[in-house]
Amino acid sequence: MTSAASPITVAVVDDHPVFRLGMVALLETLRDVTVVAEAASAAEAAQLPTDGLDVVVMDLQLGDGSGVETTRDLLRRAPHLRVLVVTMHEDDESVVASIRAGAHGYLLKGATPDEVERAVRAVANGELILGARIAARATGHLTGSRSADRHPFPELTLREREVLDLLARGYDTPVISRRLVLSPKTVRNHVASILTKIGAPDRPAAIVLARERGLGHDGPA
Known part of the structure; x- marks a missing residue:
């Protein structure tokens, strides 16, 4: 967990260069948020320096591997990290697999800048956060017969x-x-x-x- 006075340090892992660069550009506009590393593959993510790193923004489909497995491996190596999944996949299996792997957040790539900022700050604070569409479906599952x-x-x-x-x-x-x-x-x-x-x-x-x-x-x- 980061303190209110400390900047949130972030790494972005995504094999799509346009999206990765766009996410980096967005994050760097946010107050007290600093992007310290990028990775374009699971192999590069495995080499991320984790000392002093707070949040990893993680895609699920990496060119050489799975974002779920990469999340699991990163958290095994650095349990203090918080992972925010940002992906195009909204199926239940991907959501459940990501949370089970240790992710603290799950957003779709259509999320607004405000949603991204809120999610980054929430996971950095140790909270679990789901994007609106994912949360709505999860709520639907919990309401039972209705x-x-x-x-x-x-x-x-x-x-x-x-x-x-x-x-x-x-x-x-x-x-x-x-x-x-x-x-x-x-x-x-x-x-x-x-x-x-x-x-x-x-x-x-x-x-x-x-x-x-x-x-x-x-x-x-």
Whole structure:
């Protein structure tokens, strides 16, 4: 934890140079925040000097590795660090994996400058903070049956519900793959997980259940 009188020292880890430079430029405009290091890969992140470093802003997809594993490795080496994940991924698995790895914050890359500043200061102070969309979904999961009425199949992740909705619209694996920018293998893996979670023996049965719960009614575009 940093004291009120001490500047917050930050390192930015992101393999996309435009985003990384933009984040550095934003952070350097903030009062009492100093960017002391950058890394463009998991390998470079492993070499970050951690003495005197407070916060690491971490992407999840690094060119040579996972931001989740990089977070875990950094915190194993320097438990005092606070990691703020800033990523394009909002699926439940990524959020849970990041928090389990030790991250104190999770923002999407569409976050406003004010949200970034608030998150950096919060995690530096040892608080756990989630971006608005992530927090809203987490709250929805915690509200139980009332949330289930608004979000059918609460046992599914957001991505799995998207796949099931497209299945219920009558799309096959190649079309779902193109629409969600996923590999066919990933789509098939999602379908297998969906069938297990909702207790459907096969795709036709899953489609029937999905339509009964309100999914898939728009039909193929």
